[in-house]
Amino acid sequence: MAKVRNRNFAAILALCAVLAAPVATWAATPAAAPKQAAPPTPPAAAQEPPRHYAIAMVGEPLYPPGFTHFDYANPDAPKGGILKLGAVGTFDSLNPFIVRGQAPFGLGDGMSLIYQSLMARSWDEPFTLYGLIAQSVQVAPDRSSIIFNIDPRAHFSDGVPVTANDVLFSFTTLRDKGRPNHRTYYSKVAYAVKLSRLRVEFGFRRDDNGHIDREMPLIMGLMPVLPEHDWKNRPFNQTSLRIPVGSGPYRIAAMDVGRSITYVRDPHYWGRDLPTQRGLYNFDKIRIDYYRDDAVALQAFKAGQYDMRRETDPTKWATGYDFPAAHDGRVKLERLATHRTEPAYGFVLNTRRALFADPVLRAALQYSFDFSWVNRHLFHDQYKRVDSYFPNSDLAAPPLPTGEELQILDKYKSELPPDIFTTPVTPPTAKNERQFRDNLLKAEKMLLGAGYKIKDNRLYTPKGAPVAFEIMLSDPSEEKVALNWSRDLKRLGIVASVRTVDSAQYQERIASFDYDVTAVKWYNSLSPGNEQMYFWGSAAAKEKGSRNYAGIHDPVVDALATAIPDARTRAELVADCHALDRVLMRGDYIVPLYYLGADDIASWRKLHHPKKMSLYGNVMEAWWAQ
Numbered sequence: 001m002a003k004v005r006n007r008n009f010a011a012i013l014a015l016c017a018v019l020a021a022p023v024a025t026w027a028a029t030p031a032a033a034p035k036q037a038a039p040p041t042p043p044a045a046a047q048e049p050p051r052h053y054a055i056a057m058v059g060e061p062l063y064p065p066g067f068t069h070f071d072y073a074n075p076d077a078p079k080g081g082i083l084k085l086g087a088v089g090t091f092d093s094l095n096p097f098i099v100r101g102q103a104p105f106g107l108g109d110g111m112s113l114i115y116q117s118l119m120a121r122s123w124d125e126p127f128t129l130y131g132l133i134a135q136s137v138q139v140a141p142d143r144s145s146i147i148f149n150i151d152p153r154a155h156f157s158d159g160v161p162v163t164a165n166d167v168l169f170s171f172t173t174l175r176d177k178g179r180p181n182h183r184t185y186y187s188k189v190a191y192a193v194k195l196s197r198l199r200v201e202f203g204f205r206r207d208d209n210g211h212i213d214r215e216m217p218l219i220m221g222l223m224p225v226l227p228e229h230d231w232k233n234r235p236f237n238q239t240s241l242r243i244p245v246g247s248g249p250y251r252i253a254a255m256d257v258g259r260s261i262t263y264v265r266d267p268h269y270w271g272r273d274l275p276t277q278r279g280l281y282n283f284d285k286i287r288i289d290y291y292r293d294d295a296v297a298l299q300a301f302k303a304g305q306y307d308m309r310r311e312t313d314p315t316k317w318a319t320g321y322d323f324p325a326a327h328d329g330r331v332k333l334e335r336l337a338t339h340r341t342e343p344a345y346g347f348v349l350n351t352r353r354a355l356f357a358d359p360v361l362r363a364a365l366q367y368s369f370d371f372s373w374v375n376r377h378l379f380h381d382q383y384k385r386v387d388s389y390f391p392n393s394d395l396a397a398p399p400l401p402t403g404e405e406l407q408i409l410d411k412y413k414s415e416l417p418p419d420i421f422t423t424p425v426t427p428p429t430a431k432n433e434r435q436f437r438d439n440l441l442k443a444e445k446m447l448l449g450a451g452y453k454i455k456d457n458r459l460y461t462p463k464g465a466p467v468a469f470e471i472m473l474s475d476p477s478e479e480k481v482a483l484n485w486s487r488d489l490k491r492l493g494i495v496a497s498v499r500t501v502d503s504a505q506y507q508e509r510i511a512s513f514d515y516d517v518t519a520v521k522w523y524n525s526l527s528p529g530n531e532q533m534y535f536w537g538s539a540a541a542k543e544k545g546s547r548n549y550a551g552i553h554d555p556v557v558d559a560l561a562t563a564i565p566d567a568r569t570r571a572e573l574v575a576d577c578h579a580l581d582r583v584l585m586r587g588d589y590i591v592p593l594y595y596l597g598a599d600d601i602a603s604w605r606k607l608h609h610p611k612k613m614s615l616y617g618n619v620m621e622a623w624w625a626q
Contacts, residue, residue, distance in 0.1 A: 133150060156230070263287075541553045
């Protein structure tokens with residue numbers, strides 16, 4: 001594919017490292033630890049929790065004990081053939097766990113072909129893990145610790161068994177030398193203990209309020225396991241083209257650095273009959289060819305040089321696949337619906353600016369974007385309007401609050417606008433020019449009623465300042481949409497200039513909140529957690545580099561966002577998300593844009609996939625050739 005990466009495949013967080021000491025306990029770096037009285041100690045054997053085959057973030061696992069395969073995998077899929085994929089860009093390293101270098105698809109984000117994690121994620125559930133390298137887990141009732149019991153059958157591709165030493169090596173290496181996200185998460189580990197050759201325990205730090213991050217047991221379950229014997233005498237934080245040793249279903253057979261890489265199935269793969277692996281990884285070979293740009297990659301696909309392409313450009317999907325093989329059935333064009341949370345994409349209004357601190361102006365601007373025109377003329381009616389911070393999922397707030405969500409909002413009734421209980425918070429719509437003109441008239445009426453004035457076709461604030469701002473972009477492809485919005489804002493007397501800056505300047509200005517309006521995306525999973533405070537919390541509004549781009553500073557939002565990671569059941573989590581979503585949408589912090597809500601896949605006829613898609617959409621690991 002032109003861009004084969006898909007969030008379905010990018011599920012594994014890396015972790016790893018070694019403190020080669022003869023003692024049984026590896027302690028977390030003291031300097032990275034939050035203040036606390038004393039590190040916790042492992043529980044005595046008599047206190048060990050029961051063993052479980054799976055762990056869910058909230059609620060119970062979907063699949064019961066003894067399940068044979070995931071429903072989105074075909075256990076009878078034939079093995080064999082070759083899958084050829086295309087990617088745009090290049091690669092220069094086979095070490096995917098560090099910031100330096102670019103790893104190829106299959107090692108970095110994407111399918112985990114070489115390195116495996118302790119547990120496998122099910123794409124049929126918001127966030128549930130099942131046995132892989134770890135055959136079972138034992139989790140403390142308060143989630144303050146987790147024990148991983150390693151499958152005695154697990155071994156690396158060179159035949160060396162996977163042991164607790166490899167797990168501890170992986171943890172300490174990634175904590176100390178891995179990517180920043182690894183270091184951040186693993187600094188929450190208070191202790192790591194080798195209980196036996198095949199058993200490892202991790203205990204987690206409490207924050208200043210005594211809370212445990214309930215997601216940490218699952219984060220540790222997603223830790224990839226590196227072979228200590230293959231890494232221990234080599235520098236970890238450097239790029240490398242050495243063929244890696246892993247425990248996964250494939251090995252690297254050949255590569256032309258920066259141009260192509262070929263993986264072959266390991267005939268001795270230890271986990272091929274596990275329920276989490278059955279029906280997956282069906283090709284004998286997987287080859288990825290790299291192209292300099294997407295236009296070249298598309299032409300290569302049409303010529304049959306690779307087999308499958310995920311199209312992310314709606315214009316190309318609508319107009320770029322008019323070629324003989326698509327007409328006669330040799331190429332299939334499929335729009336595969338998903339139920340994953342799509343990115344919350346919009347023009348963010350920076351409330352740190354005095355202009356956008358006014359909620360009336362923010363509310364009026366909701367009427368100024370003509371989504372229907374943009375979708376029809378620029379994107380061939382391919383998109384849906386973002387109407388939530390959790391679009392395309394059950395976490396999106398319904399039209400009006402009911403049930404448990406209503407009970408939550410009632411607690412803050414005196415601090416919320418009354419119409420949040422009676423009026424949907426979805427953005428205004430307009431199917432044609434007449435309706436859009438009516439929307440602009442509503443916006444004008446709101447502004448004039450709040451003391452704004454129009455003089456010489458220019459809008460002025462109640463204090464007499466002209467209403468003007470800059471829309472800062474980093475992606476030139478967003479310019480058409482921004483310019484269209486700017487033209488419509490002019491009809492309200494608002495001057496909005498559009499400026500596209502280079503990536504370095506954009507990152508600097510974004511990190512320091514130096515912008516009026518910019519286009520951003522928030523990526524939420526179906527199992528949101530602590531990141532919600534980083535997105536919307538008052539503390540994050542003051543923290544440079546945070547993702548609270550709008551500068552939201554609202555105690556109600558703080559309370560609702562804090563409640564989400566503490567949810568114990570799925571129903572409780574959904575209600576918390578509905579309440580937060582409704583309050584955020586009512587705050588008019590963004591002018592919502594659009595999302596697709598599906599995976600557009602073009603594939604040559606030899607490829608097949610199961611009839612049932614996962615909750616998260618297409619899972620490439622489940623395809624086969626026939």
